[in-house]
């Protein structure tokens with residue numbers, strides 16, 4: 389009972405000293421330090437697991453807006469260089485099949501680790517995607533793979549539904 393308590397106290401003291409050494413003017417709680425290091429190391433993986441982590445903001449609150457057009461078999465974006473971190477994608481399907489839009493790191497060949505995606509965009513439909521993105525190069529892609537009646541697979545990504553954009 390006594391030992392764990394003393395360890396906790398030492399850890400808290402070390403945390404405060406660490407923060408003071410870095411020039412912090414206030415007296416931060418130890419939990420802040422824990423939260424900070426935790427999110428810094430885990431953000432890239434965590435954001436890919438679910439779209440829920442993507443912050444929700446409106447086009448009016450965005451730093452940059454990108455008009456994205458998806459169709460068979462291409463993705464186009466305007467502009468291709470956009471200001472971040474709050475990037476608002478307006479994704480329009482001008483094709484005749486259902487498409488999706490995933491934002492991944494450049495060079496990704498599947499949606500694992502994607503920063504966010506909007507799925508099931510029907511022909512003629514428009515869907516928004518709001519993401520906070522650090523400066524860098526990102527890939528916009530559609531990863532739908534359909535099985536045709538004759539058994540052939542139609543791979544939207546392989547057909548050319550991918551492009552890169554730069555977030556500043």
Ligand SMILES: [Cu+2]
Nearest residue numbers: 487488530544
């Ligand atoms: Cu597609």
